[in-house]
Amino acid sequence: MMIPTIKKARSGLVTDDQIDLKESAQDLSLQESSDEALMQAYAKNDQLAFNVLYERYRLSLYRYMFKQTSMPEAVLNELYQDVWLKLINSRSQYQVKASFKTFLYQIANNTLKDYYRRESVRSIMSNLEDDTQIQDKAKLPDDRLQENELMEKFRQALNELPQDQRDVFLLREEAGLTSVQIAEVMQVSLDTVKSRMRYAVSRLKEIID
Amino acid sequence: MSQNSEQQRLLSEAYQSAKAADNMIVPMAKTDVIILQAAAQAVATAGFKQKRFMLPLSAAASILIVAGVVLKIAVFSNDPALSSAVTVNKKQPMYMLQRSKHSAEEIMLQQINLLLDQGESAQARSLYKKFLDLYPHYDVSAGLREKLQ
Numbered sequence: 001m002m003i004p005t006i007k008k009a010r011s012g013l014v015t016d017d018q019i020d021l022k023e024s025a026q027d028l029s030l031q032e033s034s035d036e037a038l039m040q041a042y043a044k045n046d047q048l049a050f051n052v053l054y055e056r057y058r059l060s061l062y063r064y065m066f067k068q069t070s071m072p073e074a075v076l077n078e079l080y081q082d083v084w085l086k087l088i089n090s091r092s093q094y095q096v097k098a099s100f101k102t103f104l105y106q107i108a109n110n111t112l113k114d115y116y117r118r119e120s121v122r123s124i125m126s127n128l129e130d131d132t133q134i135q136d137k138a139k140l141p142d143d144r145l146q147e148n149e150l151m152e153k154f155r156q157a158l159n160e161l162p163q164d165q166r167d168v169f170l171l172r173e174e175a176g177l178t179s180v181q182i183a184e185v186m187q188v189s190l191d192t193v194k195s196r197m198r199y200a201v202s203r204l205k206e207i208i209d
Numbered sequence: 210m211s212q213n214s215e216q217q218r219l220l221s222e223a224y225q226s227a228k229a230a231d232n233m234i235v236p237m238a239k240t241d242v243i244i245l246q247a248a249a250q251a252v253a254t255a256g257f258k259q260k261r262f263m264l265p266l267s268a269a270a271s272i273l274i275v276a277g278v279v280l281k282i283a284v285f286s287n288d289p290a291l292s293s294a295v296t297v298n299k300k301q302p303m304y305m306l307q308r309s310k311h312s313a314e315e316i317m318l319q320q321i322n323l324l325l326d327q328g329e330s331a332q333a334r335s336l337y338k339k340f341l342d343l344y345p346h347y348d349v350s351a352g353l354r355e356k357l358q
Contacts, residue, residue, distance in 0.1 A: 150227040
């Protein structure tokens, strides 16, 4: 999906409109800006900067969250939306101490953790009455991955991993974070990240082979 | 250790190639719209907040300035020294009246008056002569001029 305002700005290059040309020039410079610079620009109320950031992380963040757990698409979208809304609300507090990517995925990870916590409480409360519903939830994402057997295998294998190991693996493979950044997001030591990664890789390999 | 990293590299490659199937995994269009609208609204609200903040601030500043001017006028009108200056130099503009409280002209005139009171007319006249040299355009009161003649 192309973000509407960026599309408008790009179209300016074609229509030769003076204002649109100005917007396009700004847009092009934004496209080359670092994530951190964009976030700071958005904190100073530059809407275009946010749009560029959103375009950059839209898919990777969504897919990272998608693979974290089996949940209905509507719930996933709600959580994904929550992450961005939290980012929007905390934009004035953003400081360029950590990378933007780390900042974003930290919000995502905390949002997911809160969700798991709420869900575990809810499932205890409902005394597992709606088993069928849970099975239906699990089926939903699988339907979308029938085309690729390997990814299906990966997905099943990931579901069998302990949460911590799955987090480390997905932050590396889906979000593209380094071990140091993963340690920052998960607030654990670098050695812990490396050890979790080792376990995750050997476990995944066992399952997939 | 190297076996582990090799294993990790191969698995990563396999995973990345399998990711081609992820093309279908995209957020709902509705979600995109909500997020972009929220981002735009946050910017708009911030702008509004800034403007809303400016209004009471400028009102408070105006009140302070008016109060300051009123207070200054009240103090000025109650000062006996200044009141006499006003009486002596009614034709002078306001800025000169305010200045006269500490001006050299006023001090000289006070000294002249003092000398006259003490009966030192010669000295008073001599000082008045110097005064006229220094301030030829100064509007000296008619009463003082008569005393010095």
